[in-house]
Amino acid sequence: MFRSIYAYTAIILSIILGGTILIPLSYIDPSGRSAYRLAAAWARFCVRVCGITLETDLKELDPDKRYIFVANHQSQVDIPILMALFARFNISFLAKHSLFSIPVLGRAMRNLGCVPIDRTNPRKALRALSQAISQTGESHSFLVFPEGTRNQQLGQFKPGAIIMALKSKRPIVPVVIDGSGRILPKGSWRITPGTVRVFGMEPIEFQGNSALKQREALTRDVWNLMNNKLLESSNE
Template identity: 30%
Template sequence: MIILIISLMAILASSLYMYFTQYLTTGIIWWSFPVLFLVFWLLSFLLFYGILAIMTLFMNPKKVVVHPYKFYSLMIAWTTRFLATFYRLDIVFENDHLLPHNSKFFLISNHQSNLDPIALLAVMKKHTVTFIMKDSLLNLPVIGPWLRTSGYLPLDRKNDRKALEVVALAIKRIKDGKALGVYPEGTRSRGPKMNEFHHGIFRVPQKAEAPIVVVAIDNLYRVKKRFLWTRTKVLIRICEVIPYEDIKNKTTADISLRAQTSIQKALDEARAKYSWLN
């Protein structure tokens, strides 16, 4: 959608420029249109995101939003799809039929790259998913305020009180019918191997009485090194949806083990099936 909006802006600007500088004077020079379109597309892109950047000046950079604003969430969704195109991702999305019809769920995934949420949000078009993220990411200029206003929650691992506040807000968010995601590894693996999960976060779906959507992501760790010259196939597979009834009487360690085992099984199966994952 962002590409379409910027392209329409560029077409309009190019047409007006040609009308006033060519049609009304010496006549239209048709070969100049592609050049003008490219120039105005770049200018429109800078203008569009420049306006969004200026809007962050009026946002509270430290505010934790209880109820996400739909407009900002929509801008994040459009931007992730644009970035998926920019990074030349060829996303293979499997088992999307398993996703709950409503948005009251807790999503977890393995974590290979900073591009993981971009790829995931690019294909989750029917659901608005926000994430619990490291507070350092949400403190970045421009993108930080946008993510916060869209409903992303900052997790400060060095401050137990703030961490508990975020967990309580996450539980409330899901109870209110909003989807929330997290990477239980806590950090990127930067490769095909998966780190051990931190199981404490699985208390969130227990308290929220919500199902867990288990997602396997693969091959995104390769993208940044080669996106300039080749497209990269990446896998996003819904492994399973664990019903609340299956977790309500389990320990968080048991839930974590089931989720991680499910992801590892999906990764092993996919790597045996697809040569481009090896």
Template identity: 30%
Template sequence: MSRTSQRSTYRVLAGIAIPLYRLVAKISWRGTENFPATGGFVVAANHLTEIDPITVAYPVYKSGIMPRFLAKESLFRVPVLGRLLTHIGMVPVYRGTTRAKDSLEAAFVELNDGGAILVYPEGTVTRDPRMWPMRARTGAARLSLQGQVPVVPMAHWGDQNVLYRDPQGKRTFNLFPPKKVRVLIGEPLQPQDLMRPGQHTTDHPTADDLNYATTVIMDRITSLLSELRGEQAPSDRFDPRARKESR
């Protein structure tokens, strides 16, 4: 599908989703001036609940940028939804398979074309019962380092008052009245900001390079969330793998 067709489909879906979203959420944001005016970039955000993809995409879209998500491949096999995701250029993520590299290659193509890729580094809704960002995967860091594009950190707070998921996975909806949702967008992190001491190149980052860069990204997201919440973030970051929890 051509970019023109993708944009047309995107606008139609946004025209449906945004009014529905605004029935349950009163959103406000700060920091859209931090979105790069030219060139591709990655937006990395915390993940509170299943409705916050709209929260994250909304300020990007209203800034005149058509954002694309890295989305779980299983979503592309859902009838109707999968077709829509394909039509608007979302990128499927193939985890734990021989096709895992296809996701990154598709994302690099979008970034090279000057697009914006939205990533949840945590990979799923946070399992931290305190609702702080948990230990993350390294995909956002790899996209930035190897693609030589900035990462724009973003934090949001309030979605969980619309749809709350407890640590056991039980969901609670509270749709009315509309809940206050706030978004804070930070200054871009350039690839050189993500390089660890002694690292001389970003072409082939090692596991240590990627872990360091991911920590820098998550620290910045956590700092933004701390500002939104008006609370000090905990010194420890929740690690579902250490607790043998599934993502």
């Protein structure tokens, strides 16, 4: 229990401090590089105060490219873990629109290029997806959790992540997280220190358009690749 109280207190204070610094920083350095460095430092801090030990197997990626990172989602700690590991790719992400109404946090997320999404309104969700696609043409990579919710096993993918990748012409990087659900389980506030394994796979390049057949085939291929890796890791 002490670990949880300590971690939440430290993270909340770091959000207030970091977010306050981030807002003027985005005007001082419009390129966003300083903002992303600050966000990466915050992410590493969160990983540390939660007592997370990372074991990684990450394929080499071109630092000059921007990607669509497609990851499974086991826990709320997944975002800081992935931001810490892939910081140099200027990761932004889709997030629940309610988070953007939180003072400091919401403004900081917007300054990092994050896009609010209202899952209860399909029309607004589609607009958010279009906004995210347009931003991938700039300096952002995007992190997407295609399951749409947290699962210990790999759940069914929603089509948004693959549509984004196809329309933006960005390579997909499948990322598998194993163990974060034991650190902070869904429905619990208790943080338990432990080890999280992260596998970053080879980028998937593709040609063509976002036709339904291609979208379904790519979704199936990415799901199978990630599911096999998650099962392999879980059985070790």
